[in-house]
Amino acid sequence: MDGSKVAVTFQPQGKHVRVPKGTTIREASARAGIVLDYPCGGQGTCGKCRVRVVENVLPPHEKERSALRPHELDAGLRLACQSAIQESTVIEIPETSLLASTYKILADAQDENIIVTDPPVHKRYIELTKPSLEDTAPDLDRVRRAYGRFDADLDMLRSLPRRLRETNFAGTAVVSDGQLIDFEPGNTERECFAAAFDIGTTTLVGSLIDLTSGAERATTSRMNPQTSHGDDVLSRILHARDDQDGLAHLHDAVVNAVNEMIGELVTQAGTRLERVYEVTFAGNTTMQHMLLSISPNALGEVPFVSAMGPAVEAAASQFGVRIHPRGRGYVFPVIGGFVGGDTIAGMLATGLANYNTPTLFIDIGTNGEIVLINEGKLLAASCAAGPAFEGARIGHGMRAAVGAIEEVRLNDRIDYATIGDAKPVGICGSALIDLAAELLRTGIVMSQGMLLTPDLLPSDIPEDIRRRIRPNEAGGEFVLVDAHETQTGAPIVLTQRDIRELQLATGAIRAGIAILLRNGGVAPEALDRVLVAGAFGNYIRCENAQRMGLLPSQVDRARIQFVGNTSLTGARLVATSLRARELAEDLRRRTQHIDLACDPNFQMEFAEAMFFPEVV
């Protein structure tokens, strides 16, 4: 059998595998334990999984021809998701093709420490009177007498007699949600943890909270590995619907990642899994369905119906999450359609319901969520911004990893900054906004999104800028970094098509804001405050986001506030407070879902919002 196999060596990892002829590079790299990034789900369209085939290069496939440039193809670059291996070979994996190896994720909540007032888990060391002829009370009653009221399920009841006798009737009772879940030997009152997670379409962030103090004891983050099945929620919903094991794949992917992250959290904090009694999750509707292994099929077609509504509270083990064996999981309630738990978490974290002037909450992620409060009334909408701001669908777009250009300024020349001060590799979201805004400001891009040809440019454009505009049949491109300055030796450009992608992403959010404001009877200039949430939010320049139309230009910059990862903050709140869970349910009931797809004005708003604002 081995005769039909070929040898593959991956560099710089130095991994070596033997695979059958015809195996894709994707499959071979997976077998070597190397996880590449497939934002498009392995369709061969995004070009993110590029690798260099060093030996025995085969001719490129058609999809590779469109995703890669001729000089890249000549240099041996191929797409791991498309190319099969026919001969023994050596393959180089660029850092930028690896999944989240150096992903820069904002894992900050607004407040590092939360005051724990009414946690869902209580621990108390108790010494019981031992049974005697004078005191033959049942085991369960004996513990209750010392601890106070609780219930115990059948499993606990089965193990209680042994536990009590092993500990000689002294130990720490652990009560979660009114249920006795453990009786631990010795006094372990000080070791009581909860984990809180933000389950984003693109990013997972976890936090470990000490329930005795509220202190955050560890944080971790990584890419959502579901990204390999598509970079937006819709492609994942379709995968869940159309592939027999699709939902299982997606569920397993996120749950395995969560379990690994919990492992990292407890290691960082110097504790162990069995001391984590509670885990909470905030995510958008689709992510929460997949986390819980609930079919999202009805979210994949008109009228986009969510299966879940109220918060789900269940044994964490019931959806595969490993904490204490009897630990509980909490997943945020869903308002409706795509307006999910992360939105409620954001409202909770910002105290949005308490704002008594017209206030807008915007969470910019792969899905954009928008909430308006006006005169105590809450309206919420979700818009499919797509992953453009996360670098996908943009020719040289990339995530905020080392080598990503994160800031751009146009003066006489171009100034830019990269993450890690590395030689540039691509452009991440905040720099895309900068660049779009600067191109609009200088008049190089017109409000309808057209990149002007050099002959049509305003006369005051400096020469170093002017030379960067290269017309071609596809509408031209703007050279942000010349070939000799980049890691790859190829220039980094923004194409006319990239600008269209940015228009789509921005337009979706702008249209959503416009419709929400109209439904709430609030004129844009009447907005008193805008709260911008999301990992991405903290890195963008407000004036540029306003100039390109992502944030309403009518609001004074001083009234725009970046509030960080409110999804995680909300998850931390419900991990530490039962009252917060009541508030979450209250927010769910109070918030009216505005389904943009259903709004008769949406298509027109969207078409209008596709234009960038006129230069002011």
Next chain:
Amino acid sequence: MDGSKVAVTFQPQGKHVRVPKGTTIREASARAGIVLDYPCGGQGTCGKCRVRVVENVLPPHEKERSALRPHELDAGLRLACQSAIQESTVIEIPETSLLASTYKILADAQDENIIVTDPPVHKRYIELTKPSLEDTAPDLDRVRRAYGRFDADLDMLRSLPRRLRETNFAGTAVVSDGQLIDFEPGNTERECFAAAFDIGTTTLVGSLIDLTSGAERATTSRMNPQTSHGDDVLSRILHARDDQDGLAHLHDAVVNAVNEMIGELVTQAGTRLERVYEVTFAGNTTMQHMLLSISPNALGEVPFVSAMGPAVEAAASQFGVRIHPRGRGYVFPVIGGFVGGDTIAGMLATGLANYNTPTLFIDIGTNGEIVLINEGKLLAASCAAGPAFEGARIGHGMRAAVGAIEEVRLNDRIDYATIGDAKPVGICGSALIDLAAELLRTGIVMSQGMLLTPDLLPSDIPEDIRRRIRPNEAGGEFVLVDAHETQTGAPIVLTQRDIRELQLATGAIRAGIAILLRNGGVAPEALDRVLVAGAFGNYIRCENAQRMGLLPSQVDRARIQFVGNTSLTGARLVATSLRARELAEDLRRRTQHIDLACDPNFQMEFAEAMFFPEVV
């Protein structure tokens, strides 16, 4: 391998098996699918598993020599639990050795029909508005809107989207304990059942209740198959403790029987398993532990501690009982020690707490339970009566099966009646009481329990009675039926040792009553009423039970009331009423457990109670 096997044929079943040499008859019969009765747990002491070896009879073992008489041994009788098979053989199985083949069990509750006011399960047919662009409410909220408030666990949430769409958003919601457990296609409101069980040490009784009307739709009963591991609770507790798989054996035995009985109930009622949403159980403390697979070890040693206290409510599947896949099980609360759920069920069924004159409740089973109410105060005790009244440990004792003498009168001659009017095989409990009472009345047995020799007998004893007394070294015996009248051709006798066993069983209950009355400050003559429960109770003659001391002689017969199987009635009540469950919990809290073993007077009371009352 087959060379070392021998052939065994069982008659009259005509079953044929091949087993390795040295296999016990017990094992061989089990392989042939023939279930024999082993009240002593296969210790070779009770003699109930007697079989006749027709061919290749081997010499008897020592235990067989003491359990069987010489003429029985000569006729080829052997104990299935002791004898091994060395040669191919034919074995006859007497009807009386079979487990419960014709067991006569009282499966009557006091009232056949119960009015259902607040059942734990509700069904309602609902037609939902279908999702539309104007109405995108989550699936769960959609059902709630139509049905009203309920919760749904994660499993239900996972299946709900599919169910709603399969039924085109119209079907019957099933809500149990506030949880949505099913959404059935069509209108199934009329098919809503609960099963109720009395889990006795010796007998299992089940009843199927139509929750739409309260009507009992089917009943069934059988031996508790745990009997093969011992006929009293202590031997089963020791089996659970000392055998690694002991608890699993005992649990599986009773749960398998319950599942078969549920199968019989739904067949009788013409419905199916999926329409039974609730199952309730009342049993003594030990039976309930084993049913739930909770270790009863602490019940096996001083100070006899129960693991469970409050009622256990759990998914029936969690302890292996098969009804609707999400159906719930309820197991009665336990007061303490051996005073268990059947006692609370009895109090509930009789409304004992409402009696405002001193009243005694006695449930005579393998364990005797006694409750006294006086001035609103409830005291309860349990006494190990043992299985003598169920025929075990009595030489010619047997259960109330066909051929059992169930009634005896001594006049000039002996009058007796058998169950099924068959030729007599042995004596069952009610006849044992009759016989003991008659022997006491006529002076043949003295109050200290001695069977007089013919020369010491009162002169007025008729000749036909007098001739039945046969002195021997073991204290003599009384011939109830001559050899030529019996099925076996051997006389049916009551031996001096049998009388001692009856003294022990009666004494335990009498002593328990005496101590309970003393603790409650009630003189026996102050008792206003005695309620006698238990399958056995309905068949005994009150005056005889009083004469032999089983029931207090100071109470007028008109004030002694037989109340039937109150354990089952209680189980039916909690199957149909949540209020009944609250009352059960209230009774648990209000009732004081009197631990007889702990009472300083018990040993003396017991010694005194060993004497039969003086003839009055």
